[in-house]
Amino acid sequence: MEIRRFQGADDVPGVIRAHGRAWHTAYAELLPRRVLENVAVDPSPEDERRWLESLTPNPDGVFVASEDGDVVGFADVRWGDAEMKSFVGPDEAELKAIYVDPDHWGTGVGTALLERGLEALPTAVSTIRLEMLAGNEVGRQFYEGRGFERTERNEIELGGEAYETDVFSKRL
Template structure:
């Protein structure tokens, strides 16, 4: 398994596929089926790939975990003012996502992505913040076991519904 920066359209297609499959599996019991089906398609179009690249920040890092030429997971860390969430402070980075292909859950890929992402943060970053759905026990357990502490709560709109979320912070 190699963890490296996102590079090229094949990586982007793989990232989008992993995102869709993992999202659907992770949230199957948390979100309505119509929301899951409408979120992303596991076979992204070229327009989807273009939108991904257009949405990448100037200040951040998107990593992919690749094995045998196939993207198996990704992580998205950001520290620019325009693409971080309101709960991320001035000397902090936001972890927007870590997703791993459902077939690889429990194999350590998420941890590898997290460790590599933390190692690539600028020296001035003093903490990393993220939010997870409050009912997503799997994600909450992942972050708690990796020294993130619950530091707040908010909501996140998915579809037309607000869902409660929990904010986690890891001081560096």
């Protein structure tokens, strides 16, 4: 397995596939089917364009895990001028996304992506925060096992309905 910087359009289909497969597996019991059906696994050209636009502005903070040339996971870490959620302070960073294809869960891919993302942060960043769906036990165990603590509860809207989220934080 190799952890490397995101390389643009060539990586996008694998990023979307890893994201979609992770969502469909992790959230199958938390979200209705109609919401999950809107999360792409086999990306269209439009899906690829949107994802490329969202990841390209953050070249220093997007990393992919590849195995035998295939993307099996990715992480998107944001700080400074990057677009972040309102719960992230000025000297903090956000783990906007980290997704690993479920076939690679438990193999160290997620940990390697997280570690690479943390290494990329400037020394002025004091805390990293993330938000995930409440009830995601796999995610909770992953983050708590790596020193994150739940610090807040929020809500997000998906498919026209509100869902509780947990904000996790880690002092650096």
